[in-house]
Amino acid sequence: MVRLLIVWVILSAIGIAGVLQINYPPYDQSIQGQDQATTLKLLTALATPVFLAVVMMVLYSAIFFRRTSRELVDGPPMLGNTPIQIAWVAISSILVLFLAVVGIATLSSENVAQLVGAPGRTIGGGQTGGGTTGEENKEIHVQVIAQQWYFTYRYADYGGVETTHLYLPVNHPVELHVTSLDIIHSFWAYQLGVKADANPGVDNIFHVTPQKTGSFQVRCSELCGLWHGHMVDSEGQVVNQSDFDTWIAQQQKDFETIAKAVPSYAPYYFPLPLTKGS
């Protein structure tokens, strides 16, 4: 038994050392993504000794308690072992409770909220926002609008300008407001660690702070019709502040041609009128 325990400790140490070397998704392009990757690494590291114990027990039993004769007989009666029972219940409980606390803490740090109510609330200055705020660490409000089968984005702090791609400045907190124009979609910016339901009439709020420049992919993760599999945009970008300012200025200029026809920024929309297309 002691030898088995020693083998388990050694294998666990090797296993934990191994899983700690793995780079876990969704990696570290955003602070939230890095939190998720760290949590995943912790979960895997803690699960490794448990996994190895189970595997070792199965193999040990299969080898040392295998049937030796062809005769069908019961094994020796098991009368219970109170210390072992207390130990496994206690250890399991501690592990599960610890992981629950870690998981809740990680989720809380994502600062998720979902608002359903009367439309009309404006955020970050709404349609009349004056452009670059210039204030460090002030959250940028970006509305993600899902529709069959594309995502568009409105920057509330930049006059409500709508764009076809999502650009975010690095090291700048962003408040994403996810909604839909027609049916249920799901906004999934995998590398940023954000996955949020997009429902008509709902303002689903997520926070993200990109910390590395580079591209990221946005895709729909809710089966949403004919072209769901193509509802992908690989041109999402995390850029530095000056590049973002240049880009958003160009977007605002381009938007001028359609700005008057686009309604004022609202927290969410409904697929009205029902008779559209009839």
Next chain:
Amino acid sequence: MIRRLSFVGAAVVIVVIALVAFVGLFMLRQPGPLEGTTTTLHLETVAAVGQALEWPRPNDPHPDWVGYLPTTTWTVPANSTIQVQIDQEDGATGLRNPFWGKVFGTEGGNMHVTFFDDKGNPQEGDMTSIDPTQAAHTFAIPDLGVFVPLLGVNPNAPAGSTNVITFSFKTKGPGHYRWQCFVPCAAKTIFGNGGPMQTIGYMGGTVIVV
């Protein structure tokens, strides 16, 4: 004599080898991308595919469905300019997202439209956007960044009138690119998003870039 024959023989062998090599290399050569070529797409958008003016499909299983004609699978060369003419026969439905009233991704960022004004008189001009409420359909290839709203035929236009929209865009490398309509134009379906909007062959299809 033998010396001369040897020279001739050697020359013949060299010529034959050269010919075989030339033909062989020609046969093995892979076609490259058609850089700089221009292809024309001529399309028709209609309220009911069974009653189209140019390419009617009376035997279609859904003759009363809205659709693009004559086909919804278009094969075009890679890295080329595609000139598009759309004969738009349908009336306005209106965009759910008014943002798509703007033209994206065409050469020059615009389109040329011949249409009819409120008095039923023919007009034409270059446009960078249209009134989103007057959109009948859109021609959109999202992965190529092409979004073109198609102006609906004015109800005051003479019967059988057609708006003609022309523009051009550039293709990228080979691949299959989906295209779709962003106007919820499927009549008699909830929110206009059913039927022909969810069926390839009507308001969606594939651009095959080769």
